[in-house]
Amino acid sequence: MIFELFILNSQAEPDYRQASLVSASHKPLYTRDSEWHCHRNDLFLKVMKRRHSFAYNLIIFILAQLVWLSVLLLWIYWYVSNNIIFEQVGEKVSPQIVYDAPSVFPFVGGIVLLTGLSISLVLIFRHLNIQIKLNALYDNFIANVTHELKSPLSSIQLYLETLNSREVPEEKKKEFYGLMMRDAERLKNLVNSILEIASMDKKKFNRDFEVYKADETIKKIILESAEQFQLKESSIKFSGDAGCDVLIDRNSIKTVFDNLVDNSTKYSVAPLEIMIKFKRNTKKAEIEFSDNGIGIPHDQIKKIFQKFHRIYDKDIPNVKGTGLGLYVVREIIKNHKGKIFAFSEGKGKGSKFKIELPIYVEKKKSVKGNKKDIKNE
Amino acid sequence: MSDEQIEKSRILLVEDEENLAHGLEYNLTAEGYLVTLARDGKEAIKFFDENDFDLIVLDIMLPYFNGFEIAKHVREKHPQMPILMLTARTQVEDRVKGLELGADDYLTKPFHLKELLLRIKGMLKRKSWYQKVVIENPIYKFGNNEINFENLKCTKGKKEFQLTSYEAMIMKYLIESKDKVVTRKELLENVWNMNPDIETRTVDNFIVRLRKHFEDDPSDPKFIVSVRSAGYMFQV
Numbered sequence: 001m002i003f004e005l006f007i008l009n010s011q012a013e014p015d016y017r018q019a020s021l022v023s024a025s026h027k028p029l030y031t032r033d034s035e036w037h038c039h040r041n042d043l044f045l046k047v048m049k050r051r052h053s054f055a056y057n058l059i060i061f062i063l064a065q066l067v068w069l070s071v072l073l074l075w076i077y078w079y080v081s082n083n084i085i086f087e088q089v090g091e092k093v094s095p096q097i098v099y100d101a102p103s104v105f106p107f108v109g110g111i112v113l114l115t116g117l118s119i120s121l122v123l124i125f126r127h128l129n130i131q132i133k134l135n136a137l138y139d140n141f142i143a144n145v146t147h148e149l150k151s152p153l154s155s156i157q158l159y160l161e162t163l164n165s166r167e168v169p170e171e172k173k174k175e176f177y178g179l180m181m182r183d184a185e186r187l188k189n190l191v192n193s194i195l196e197i198a199s200m201d202k203k204k205f206n207r208d209f210e211v212y213k214a215d216e217t218i219k220k221i222i223l224e225s226a227e228q229f230q231l232k233e234s235s236i237k238f239s240g241d242a243g244c245d246v247l248i249d250r251n252s253i254k255t256v257f258d259n260l261v262d263n264s265t266k267y268s269v270a271p272l273e274i275m276i277k278f279k280r281n282t283k284k285a286e287i288e289f290s291d292n293g294i295g296i297p298h299d300q301i302k303k304i305f306q307k308f309h310r311i312y313d314k315d316i317p318n319v320k321g322t323g324l325g326l327y328v329v330r331e332i333i334k335n336h337k338g339k340i341f342a343f344s345e346g347k348g349k350g351s352k353f354k355i356e357l358p359i360y361v362e363k364k365k366s367v368k369g370n371k372k373d374i375k376n377e
Numbered sequence: 378m379s380d381e382q383i384e385k386s387r388i389l390l391v392e393d394e395e396n397l398a399h400g401l402e403y404n405l406t407a408e409g410y411l412v413t414l415a416r417d418g419k420e421a422i423k424f425f426d427e428n429d430f431d432l433i434v435l436d437i438m439l440p441y442f443n444g445f446e447i448a449k450h451v452r453e454k455h456p457q458m459p460i461l462m463l464t465a466r467t468q469v470e471d472r473v474k475g476l477e478l479g480a481d482d483y484l485t486k487p488f489h490l491k492e493l494l495l496r497i498k499g500m501l502k503r504k505s506w507y508q509k510v511v512i513e514n515p516i517y518k519f520g521n522n523e524i525n526f527e528n529l530k531c532t533k534g535k536k537e538f539q540l541t542s543y544e545a546m547i548m549k550y551l552i553e554s555k556d557k558v559v560t561r562k563e564l565l566e567n568v569w570n571m572n573p574d575i576e577t578r579t580v581d582n583f584i585v586r587l588r589k590h591f592e593d594d595p596s597d598p599k600f601i602v603s604v605r606s607a608g609y610m611f612q613v
Contacts, residue, residue, distance in 0.1 A: 143466065147438055150465035151394045154487035158400040161490040166407060179396045317417070317440050320393075 057132065061125045068121065072114045079107050137308040137323070144310065144322045148190050151320075152183035193324055196255075197307070200331045207249035207335065211360050214242040214285040215278050221254050222276060222289075225261040231272065240278040242285040245360040252332045259325040260289050260353060267351075268293035269317055284338075285359055290352035296344035304342055305330040315347065333357075383501045384409030386431035391421040391447065392463070393439050397486075401434070401493075408494060418442025422450055430458070432501055435480070437464040437471065448480055456529045457507065457542055459500040463488070481542060503568065507546055510553055517552055519600060519613045522591045524548060533591060540590070543568065547583055551601065551611035560608035584609055 159176045162168065168176065219238055226236055264274055270292060279286040294316065296304060303309050308323040326342075333340045338357040344350065388410045392398035398414055405412045413428065415421035418441040425433070425447075433451060437444035444462060451458050462480040464471065475483055482496055511526040518524075523532045526549055529540045540548065546568045551559060561580040584603075588595040604610050 147465040150486045151397060154465070155394065155396040155400060157487045158397060158404070158490055162400060162404055165490065166404075172403075176400075179399065183396055314441060 057125065057129055061121075064121050064125070065118070068114065068118050072111070075110050075114060076107075079110065137306075140310065141308040141323055145190070145194070148320065148322055149187065152186045155183045156180050190322070193322070193328060196328060197324055200328070207252060209247050209249050211245050211247050212250065214244050214246045214287075214357070214359075217246075217248070217250070218253070218257075218278075218287055219276070221250070222257050222261070222274075224254065225257045226274075228258065229261050229265050231261065231265065231274075235272055236274045236276065238276045238278070242278040242280045242287070244280055244285050246285050246357045247360040248336055248357065252335070256329045256332050256355070257289075259329050263325060264291040264293055264351075266320065267316065280359070283359055284356040287355045287357070288352060289355065290350060292350045295347050295349045296342060296351050297347055298344075301342050301344060305340070383498065383505060385411060386501050387411045387413070387429065388497070389413050389415060389421065389424055389428075389430045389433045391415045391418075391433065391439065391444070392436045393417055394436070404490060404494070405434075405497075410497075418444075418447055421447050425451060425454075431504065432459045432461065432497060434461050434463055434497070437462060437466055437475070445474055448475065456539075457504065457527075457545075459504050459542075461493075461496060461500060463493075503546065506567075507549060510549055520591070520593075522600075531590065538590065544583065544587060544590075547580075548587060551609065555611050555613070558604045558607045558610050563608070580609075 159180050163173065163176060222236065223233065226233065261274070264272055268291060273292045275288075275290045277286075277288040277290075279288070297311070297313070300311050304311070305326050307327040309327075310321060310323040330340055333355055336357055338355060340356075341354045343352040343354070388405055390398065390401055390405065390412050392401060392414070393416050395416075398416065402412050402414050413424055413430070415424050418439045421435070421439070422442060433447075435444045435447060439447070442450075444464065448460055448462070451460060460480045460482075462475045462483045463486065464475075464483075465486045481500060484493060484496065507526075515527045516523065516525050521534045524540070524545070525531070526545055529542065529545050531538050531540055547564060550564060550568055564580050584601060585595070588598050588601055591600055592598045600611060600613065602610050602612060
């Protein structure tokens with residue numbers, strides 16, 4: 001689409017009426033309002049979306065492959081036909097030159113070059129598609145973060161203006177202050193998680209690793225998270241025994257379980273039940289975290305740990321979130337040299353996360369002088 | 378509807394952010410409105426279907442059904458229901474989509490409490506005026522046009538179409554002032570509840586749309602005529 005010029009367009013919608021950037025077809029694609037802000041219109045958006053869709057790129061890729069195949073066939077045809085002519089001309093002009101065998105070097109060289117070109121095309125399109133998907137996820141992330149930032153901010157502003165403009169009873173005032181504190185806390189957590197992501201991307205971890213007893217510490221961390229999300233202690237059940245030590249950064253592991261508990265509360269309809277099971281195998285301590293929430297669709301299980309990824313489903317009882325929670329969880333567990341897996345039998349059947357952390361074993365060297373203290377909770 | 382009656386209007390507040398919903402409910406109740414709070418799309422549709430409301434304050438990002446879907450459902454059943462969309466989304470596409478699906482006004486978060494209350498009051502006043510004049514004359518015919526001001530359905534000869542609530546209100550205002558000059562300022566103040574110093578061309582654009590709907594030749598209007606340097610006049 002070629003943009004030509006700005007023209008006055010009196011037929012445009014009220015807010016975008018003053019001027020329009022028009023295409024060759026004279027349909028307004030870009031408009032400017034009375035405050036000189038530019039706006040894309042629906043047609044323009046449709047064109048842009050079509051341009052960046054997967055199908056559009058696939059068609060371009062297939063066309064490029066067809067062009068490449070035609071060039072390859074043309075090259076083979078040209079080489080074969082010209083080789084025959086060269087031989088005939090050679091025999092006439094200089095019969096003493098005898099071709100023992102046709103020279104295959106230029107022929108094979110040409111094919112190798114064209115194949116290289118094809119591989120380059122495949123690589124370019126592969127990266128282009130990855131980039132398009134990332135851009136779409138990033139756009140979603142920006143929209144979600146905007147929502148997550150603006151909602152508590154609006155709430156704080158509303159309460160401040162209410163307190164400023166109305167006669168509010170003392171009891172209500174206290175309630176409003178409490179609600180504002182909760183919103184401020186929500187804003188702080190969001191900013192912290194964005195900063196955490198930034199440091200994860202740069203591989204700059206600031207962890208404070210200590211040796212802890214796995215069952216005792218993790219049980220205490222989960223109960224702290226439950227209290228933070230106002231869950232009753234009775235809604236969490238513990239079983240099993242790992243009976244080993246683990247080397248962890250307590251604050252990071254708290255973030256892991258904060259995110260898992262938060263997800264369970266957000267994505268459950270019935271009264272929430274969380275089951276925690278400890279296990280131990282030869283080298284790893286296993287923690288199974290399962291809930292009776294709405295579960296995860298099968299096709300989404302592999303994607304839920306991706307950065308910015310969110311599940312959009314009509315049956316999901318919550319629309320809040322940035323798509324960062326489980327990504328942060330996975331990165332923290334990876335940083336502890338552990339692994340995390342997600343399981344679900346499908347929608348409405350709950351979710352299960354299995355976390356594996358390496359068991360801490362004292363090395364002989366450390367016995368001499370560098371022995372780590374085992375922290376008791 | 379007097380000011381006292383407007384104060385007792387029933388408002389359906391659809392907001393899933395618990396703290397914000399609580400604050401809005403407190404303020405609207407303090408203004409004298411009767412507030413019903415819906416925390417997701419399913420609840421909003423259920424409450425709307427089961428009760429009568431005078432106005433809806435609607436968030437866009439909601440669980441189960443989003444604000445656009447709810448607005449569409451409301452418009453199908455009740456074309457004149459005033460809807461104020463309240464959202465954190467500021468993209469122009471969202472605003473256009475909201476207005477196209479029948480939202481009458483749009484306020485982005487974070488907003489000022491005073492502005493929200495003023496807009497709600499303005500919308501309720503317009504609704505009350507419109508209802509009053511529609512009860513007297515629900516169907517109006519002129520030329521080969523017919524307008525049903527209750528369901529906003531119109532016919533021009535054999536062609537059928539639907540007016541938006543603003544188009545209907547302007548048309549009703551012009552018809553009520555038949556053969557009298559109506560200034561742009563008057564329309565802005567009474568139909569949009571807006572400051573006339575800011576947006577006078579908004580009226581002109583709506584007049585262009587109405588002429589396209591009802592005039593045989595919009596460039597040579599017979600019903601909605603321009604009065605130089607004054608405004609517009611409806612004549613038959």
